Amino acid sequence: MNMAISKNYDYQLEETLHKEADSLFHKRIDISSNDVYFLPRTEYLFVSRQWVIPELQKIKTKLNYTKSLLNNFELTNWQLHTAKRNKAGSVQWYVKKTISPEFVTQAWCKFHEIICTYPLISYEAITQQEFTSVHLCEAPGAFVTSLNHWLKTNRPEVSWNWIATTLNPYYEGNHLNGMIDDDRLIRHTLGNWCFGDDGTGNLLKLENMDSLINRAKKWNNVQLVTADGSINCSDSPAEQEDVVAHLHYCETIAALHMLSTGGSFLIKIFTTYEHKTVCLLYLLACCFDRVSITKPATSKEGNSETYVVCLGFKGQQFVSPYIALLRQYYENPSDLAMFYLEHIPAQFIEKIIESALMFKEYQCKVILCNKASFENQGEDGSQPLLPRVLRLKDIVAKKYVSYCNLRRLKSSAHRVVRKNINLFSNDSEFDRYKKKHHSHSFNERIARKQMLSSEPYNSLVDLCFEVRNVLMENFKYKINGIQLRDLPGKLWICCGKKFKMINSSKFCTDEILEIRKIFFIAMENLYLELELPSSENIEKAKMNIKDMPSFKCLVFKYTAIYPTSMVIQQFYEKLKVLEEGEGLFLIGYSLLTQVNVGLLHLIANSFHSVEFQATPELGYLIILRNFKRSYKVQRLFIQLVDASDLAESEDKTILTIYPICNLVDSPFYNHIVELNHWILKLMIEQALENINRNIPMI
Template sequence: MGSKEDIFGKKRHLNEMSNAELPKAFTSSNRNHWQKRSRSDKAFEPLVESLFKKQFLIENDNFIIPKPETMFTDNPWDINRLQILKRELNDIKNKLNDYDIATWHQHTSRRNRAGDVQWRLRNEIDPEFLTQAWCKFYENVSCFPLVPNTAVKAEKLLSVHLCEAPGAFITSLNHWLRLNAPNVQWDWTAMTLNPYYEGNPLSCMINDDRFIISSLNQWCFGSDYTGNLMNLKNMMNLVEKCQEKGDVLLVTADGSIDCTNDPGEQESTVAPLHYCEAVTGLLLLSEHGSLLLKMFTIFEHDSLCLVYLISCLFHQVFINKPATSKEGNSEIYLVCLDYRGPSYIAPYLNILKKYYEKRPDKSMFRKEDIPDEFFQQMISCGEFFKAYQSEVILKNIEAYHCGEDNGQLDFETKKIKRLVANKFISTYGLRKLENESLEVVGKTKLTHIHSINLDPRIPDGSYNRRRVMENLEPECLLLTLCQNLIPIQVREMTRWFTFTGPLDALQICCGKLFLKVQSSKFCTGKFLKIRNRVFELSEKLGIDHPCSQVESIRNFVNVLESDTKNYKYLGFEPSITQNNNSSLSKINKELENILEGDSLVLIGYSLLTQLNVGILYILAHTFKSLGVILDEKFGCIIILKHNLHTKSILECFKEVLNATIKAEASGESVLSVLPVTKLCESDLYPNIVDANHWTIAHCVKGIGECVQKKLSTQMGITGHS
């Protein structure tokens, strides 16, 4: 084992060699005012250079994978020095527990020395679907030959992107290929948690679906439609589909799990996902392929074993923290180059698949089967990244308590930001693409997509405050949630829609059964989370939801409409559980009895799922008009006016009902009946979103009033006694 300086020296040498093999990028000859250098810039050059050299080479010439029969037989073990590093890093992270996370995020974003890169790229390069992930991938693909030379020479590349939402790695790769390997014929497939599967929790997803909905044919959501890569059947479904296309030469995996409620155990929390991503990559890749895997710290046996396995299977493995990766977090990327090939992993596939879904209580490898040289390298690597992250966090804390940065520091930070952005653009030879036809989807199309699911992922308040909230008494927590509901900016209204022309052909999609709507294309995440939490607490407290007041609604509709003698009323009780079969049977029974010319009023009908919205869309085609009424007293009322008794539409409804019964018998559920693109392009879409927000506010308000009344009664009884 050489000295740390020797390791870094060799790593830099190999990195330079890797870069030398890349196709030359053409840089713009235009020099704008951002590229002008002053004498004082030279003083910052070493610092700027260091931001782009946070890399570590794993020397893996003599590593051998232990025999399959020895795997997952040893109890969990640890490396003492790495556990010390973990505790030291967590001690520093714990200093942030009382800070409001949104305010802290804003503060660190302002001080982020690569913070101007996105702004400059947006103004000068105008990439398609630019995000921080776009920048991080562009750095990785520019610094290392992630696109293998075999793909460049063959002018053909098939890539697979795991846990990819919202899709910026894909648009970033496209931009790099257009500039650096324009002759390469590129095809791609991606898998991520399906933003249209309402059983997927919002906490596990980035629910910006603008790119996904525009490129749906390229996405694989697995055999159960969830997009959950940690399901073995879904993974094998993806592998089979990709292998039909040809040799996969690049796999990227950018997954994570929300760890805001237990930040000190981020590595252990995310370890099962990293295992699944790595195993999937090893099954997908052809010989000489590349793998890019996001990880965090490498302190625990799970991560150490995984990195060792990967180091045995690739000729070169680097650990890289891009300059555009936020400095104070633990994010790193494993850059794995030149895969030795499927034959090397074949003897281990059965054991790797065995523990794919269920995390074992054993270590992948016995400690004594991993060479000490590897552990020494991981200690050096851990010390390097831990020292860097700790220094950044402590400096950010110091600046935070100083209030506004002093003038000199502010001047220096601005100058460094400018120099980092200059270096990013010039070093990686970034240019604007000539036209949108060279983009994957196109910026124009992306900007015109209805997308209400752009909730901020940063939680409210500090870590300690969130812990206090969760420990409140159920009644107090429920009332607090009710008060936190942002006032809905929707006025009382009545809107009518007419659907003419034939109904689009049904596309019935079945998948995994879910009982609770945890995400929705028809409601912002914040409102849905509050709704679900309030419903859970009200059930726990035994509080009945306010009744639907059917008789009062009859009178309301009677006043609203001049003739209500032919109106039928169908009520649905609000509930946190979803029973598709029951709702459909209820509607079908009413349709069988309704006469031509009759109208149907739906009270409490949920519009949170693709299935229910699709059913409403079908029903609207057999009535003259559809009315959506938002009322302060009654919530949302839907009126289907004047039944046309269209035979083809009724047959469509029967087809959906039969499919639902069949799916239920096989343990699945009908998830949608029309393409989500059709539902979201409809003029009805923004009104359904308004209706859901209004309904949630109305329902939560009613539950809150019941709780308040219950507490007042209890206090009155206590005071009297």
């Protein structure tokens, strides 16, 4: 009897789990389908005061209250916990195991689910067997590889062109917390990426959008635009929608510029409580035949992320009367609402409220369930997953593969990157240096900011401990005899916007860069400056070099920002006066930027070998030995000087001179990363030492 009851119970449980899994694939709602909506005349746009819809504000308040219950949870532990309990958490692993796609990520899975649910590729594109897609805010690039997989397994006869843009992971002026710097796909498909007129990849700049539009005109058949952008809202989670609203506006206006008639637009949004989002959705409802909001099964249940699917674009003729006005607020958002509330039909508002309530209920239910299980963990933070959760994850993963009708690519030639390169893991040496680190809770991050402002000295002490924890073990203070013979046939010169602060770098881990940024803020709050190397130590070094007649030197400071044009000119002038067999000392030469590392590569081709020596007095010395005049190097330097002069005349700067692949795969790379980490440790220690000795810093 008991066995019979057990079997019946297992059957019922299995049926319940399958129903729960099925429900994950049906979280969507049409907000416009076969509805005829009209845009008001242009004189009625951006003239209304801001307005609110009380029903939506009540939903927002309830959601934010639920989210606020997590404020004291340490972020890394919370994310690990919710990842374990994510019902779709096994999908990515299962897809990788059974289908082995190219560069599968959560974004890959989300896009594939959406394209298998909605006809993103229009019938016209399929019949013409050719189309172009444009991907906005696309890093690291999984929408591209997912679309490619769908096309190759479902419509192999269709010829496809694609362009993508994102914040440039190689532009050192971009902030780490504002971009995704995973470049595994980007570095192998650089020809398909457009970083705009200024090289930043910032889509919020009109000149960069226009640069992308002009690039897309080459094919004149853009049938799909995707926009997967977001902005880091970890320090203001309650106002996520308002923080990202202008980015969504810019993504939408860019899409309206480029799409061909009948095309599709896919954009990630979050909540829909404020007038900016309601107006944007109404604009889309007027410009497309059908607009839906969906939350894929593979989108984390506990967040506010949803996707707006827009099908059947009405064409450039339809939007052209509004484009000039919409462009006026592209860089500087209006303080007024796009539409009067009374110009938006009541039935549309009702759909928005219905959608907002539905997705809020989904999210709150998951947050509260995860919170309860998180608080019931053991003292060591561990909690074995219930068999029910494990079984549900397994069911969802198998249903996903079936739902999307996933199949393997027939050939590696069908991949986006056709070389023998594994995009599942970073194939550069940089990945060796990425270390896990503690992610503070929301309240801890706020306290840390307050401490940086009110107790900058204590912040420096904390930074000193942090930097020691991430330094490489067995750091070599001297590296001898590196030879470099990688002189290119021509330089790969890219120009763009000037920057005053190094905010990102491929020659340093993200954590070290964050410590570096906080260090300079702390020093500024203490009204102090650090000079490294000091003028005194530089003069001592120069005196020593005078006793070495076969050497000359170039002097910089790690704590100063030098115009690229000046650095290029100094190298060029020094090359002209060096004699055969002489050596060159580089003192205080920073190796955080592509240009500086590229210049070292270029000039090293005129020397027999390169050495690095780390010293507390000077930082690290770069010693180039045994100069041999190379007319090819000199010719490339002349080309570089001319390019730099042209960039300066346009108020720009040279951003890189070598392809990034060459720089991260070079024999220099490992040493450069270690030296950049070590120099930051030295800067912090010297700053603390000078403060403790009450030595004024110049």
